[in-house]
Amino acid sequence: MITESLTSGPINPATFLGQGVWMPPQASTYAGSVDGLWNLIFWYSTFFTVLIMALVILFVVLYRKRPGHKEQKTASHSLPLELFWTIPPSLFLVVFFFWGLNTYLDMNTPPEDSYQIHVTAMKWNWNFTYPNGVITDELHVPVDTPVTLTMESSDVIHSLFIPAFRAKMDVVPGRFQKMWFEATKTGEYHLFCTEYCGTEHSSMTTLCVVHTDEDFEAWMEVAKDPYHDAEGEPIPMRDVGELFYNRFGCAQCHSLDGSVLQGPSFQGLWGKEERMTDGATMTVDENYVLQSIWEPNAHVVEGYQAVMPTFKGKMSQKDVTAMIEFMKTIE
Numbered sequence: 178m179i180t181e182s183l184t185s186g187p188i189n190p191a192t193f194l195g196q197g198v199w200m201p202p203q204a205s206t207y208a209g210s211v212d213g214l215w216n217l218i219f220w221y222s223t224f225f226t227v228l229i230m231a232l233v234i235l236f237v238v239l240y241r242k243r244p245g246h247k248e249q250k251t252a253s254h255s256l257p258l259e260l261f262w263t264i265p266p267s268l269f270l271v272v273f274f275f276w277g278l279n280t281y282l283d284m285n286t287p288p289e290d291s292y293q294i295h296v297t298a299m300k301w302n303w304n305f306t307y308p309n310g311v312i313t314d315e316l317h318v319p320v321d322t323p324v325t326l327t328m329e330s331s332d333v334i335h336s337l338f339i340p341a342f343r344a345k346m347d348v349v350p351g352r353f354q355k356m357w358f359e360a361t362k363t364g365e366y367h368l369f370c371t372e373y374c375g376t377e378h379s380s381m382t383t384l385c386v387v388h389t390d391e392d393f394e395a396w397m398e399v400a401k402d403p404y405h406d407a408e409g410e411p412i413p414m415r416d417v418g419e420l421f422y423n424r425f426g427c428a429q430c431h432s433l434d435g436s437v438l439q440g441p442s443f444q445g446l447w448g449k450e451e452r453m454t455d456g457a458t459m460t461v462d463e464n465y466v467l468q469s470i471w472e473p474n475a476h477v478v479e480g481y482q483a484v485m486p487t488f489k490g491k492m493s494q495k496d497v498t499a500m501i502e503f504m505k506t507i508e
Contacts, residue, residue, distance in 0.1 A: 317397075
């Protein structure tokens, strides 16, 4: 298969953290600025926390109440001392502000010539649509190329986060959000949803794959025709359907082993009589599957909620046919 979704199992911390102490290795143009500001604020806070606590402990020891010692009045305030502990720390705050402002403006001003990718977030999957119409469940980008993500949600609030790029943006239903980055290293990087979006939130993970320019073009040639392999040979419809099962996030709600998720399991589903919430009974056949994918809320299986998004415009009738051939094999 062209792409394979990241499993929902536990993530190996060593893989995630790489060589970094606080963060994964930097892999975007503005990651260094984000980390630099983080480190400055962290060590600034650490220094003054240690200093203040040390002074508190010292004063508690030196000026504790003891027998034979009379209370002595001290000055109510010291203007030089107050200026000293106010002005120098405030100068650091000004540095923090302008550093943060410049980084924020950089992160929120996409270059005009950036590569455009449309992102759709849904329970509990990501779809990435490229300028030529290719749709994948993993994000693929060329290295050393500015990439702008135009993001929308088909249901609730999600949040796209690529830790290695220090790139994060909420995806809000009813509006478009933009985020850009320029990857500086090839490889595979984790991509998360960091806004709680329901019961399968923790499994809404995938990969951002950064290619060289040549590898990206080669990948795109294969990805734009899921019905043929790299040599141009036709791929069995059942295998194409399995690809779509992962690509369009069906695995998040429809299991293959009979376990109950947010939707009916595909195991033994083909040809089965299903009872709907309106009392009607329908047979799972070609027309039922087509309507369920294009108009998922027209008929809802009893015991389940109407939460499935429509894939009309994303999956052609040929794509649905491939899904049907895949479903027929899940016995």
